[in-house]
Amino acid sequence: xxxxxxxxxxxxxxxxxxxxxxxxxxxxxxxxxxxxxxxxxxxxxxxxxxxxxxxxxxxxxxxxxxxxxxxxxxxxxxxxxxxxxxxxxxxxxxxxxxxxxxxxxxxxxxxxxxxxxxxxxxxxxxxxxxxxxxxxxxxxxxxxxxxxxxxxxxxxxxxxxxxxxxxxxxxxxxxxxxxxxxxxxxxxxxxxxxxxxxxxxxxxxxxxxxxxxxxxxxxxxxxxxxxxxxxxxxxxxxxxxxxxxxxxxxxxxxxxx
Numbered sequence: 001x002x003x004x005x006x007x008x009x010x011x012x013x014x015x016x017x018x019x020x021x022x023x024x025x026x027x028x029x030x031x032x033x034x035x036x037x038x039x040x041x042x043x044x045x046x047x048x049x050x051x052x053x054x055x056x057x058x059x060x061x062x063x064x065x066x067x068x069x070x071x072x073x074x075x076x077x078x079x080x081x082x083x084x085x086x087x088x089x090x091x092x093x094x095x096x097x098x099x100x101x102x103x104x105x106x107x108x109x110x111x112x113x114x115x116x117x118x119x120x121x122x123x124x125x126x127x128x129x130x131x132x133x134x135x136x137x138x139x140x141x142x143x144x145x146x147x148x149x150x151x152x153x154x155x156x157x158x159x160x161x162x163x164x165x166x167x168x169x170x171x172x173x174x175x176x177x178x179x180x181x182x183x184x185x186x187x188x189x190x191x192x193x194x195x196x197x198x199x200x201x202x203x204x205x206x207x208x209x210x211x212x213x214x215x216x217x218x219x220x221x222x223x224x225x226x227x228x229x230x231x232x233x234x235x236x237x238x239x240x241x242x243x244x245x246x247x248x249x250x251x252x253x254x255x256x257x
Contacts, residue, residue, distance in 0.1 A: 005018060018162075021166050024167070025166040025169070028059075028113070028167055029171040032057070032112075033062075033079065033107070033178070034061075034080070035109065036106050036109030037084070037106045038082045039105065040101055041089070041105075042055055044102065045088055045089050049082045049084065063080060064080040070217075078185075086099055089102070096193050100193050106178060110171045114171040114246055117164040118164070118246050118250050119250055119254070121160075121164040121165045122250050124157055124160050125157075128157035130158055136169075136246060136247055138240060173239065175239070175242060176239040179238050182212050183212030185216070
């Protein structure tokens with residue numbers, strides 16, 4: 001994230017402006033993600049996270065030191081995992097279904113946040129005459145993000161648009177990141193629930209569980225410093241259908257309004 005700011009060739013004041021916006025967007029995205037895990041687990045009968053103070057939107061309860069440092073440096077990271085006791089999930093008959101619901105709660109929260117944030121950016125941008133259309137660029141990146149800071153004044157309307165545009169972007173990135181089928185991410189946890197018992201007990205699978213976090217960390221760091229990122233390509237491919245849905249929902253709703 002810090003490297004991206006330097007690449008934008010901003011003045012010191014503009015850099016602080018966008019750094020604060022990015023920190024807000026990231027903090028809100030992570031807080032919503034972890035809160036949703038705790039909330040769904042609570043609704044399904046497990047109060048482990050609630051008893052540990054994790055059923056909250058307070059970002060201090062969800063920040064992970066290493067994940068936060070990586071976010072600031074390379075733009076990808078993670079929050080502190082929400083503890084869940086599967087044995088206490090008792091609202092539905094299927095334990096597997098309840099586990100999957102808890103696993104997907106975080107990315108569901110991120111999708112809702114990304115959609116609502118982009119709608120706010122669209123509505124405020126149109127009313128203030130800042131944007132004709134604030135949409136996600138399906139070819140990669142976000143068309144509404146800053147291209148030339150000198151083209152804009154930093155009015156309240158512009159600030160609101162940028163805050164929610166970046167919030168939508170980071171929330172969508174966090175969604176895609178967590179859907180990767182690599183431990184300990186949510187996508188892997190869902191896959192783990194769907195795999196046969198025999199596969200989960202195999203030696204190869206257990207080795208993957210052990211080395212998965214290291215593989216994930218290496219992919220993030222190597223891709224960020226080399227500029228050639230298989231990891232980034234996978235993130236973009238996972239983002240695409242969700243971005244498409246958000247674009248069409250924004251077009252429809254803003255047209256109605």
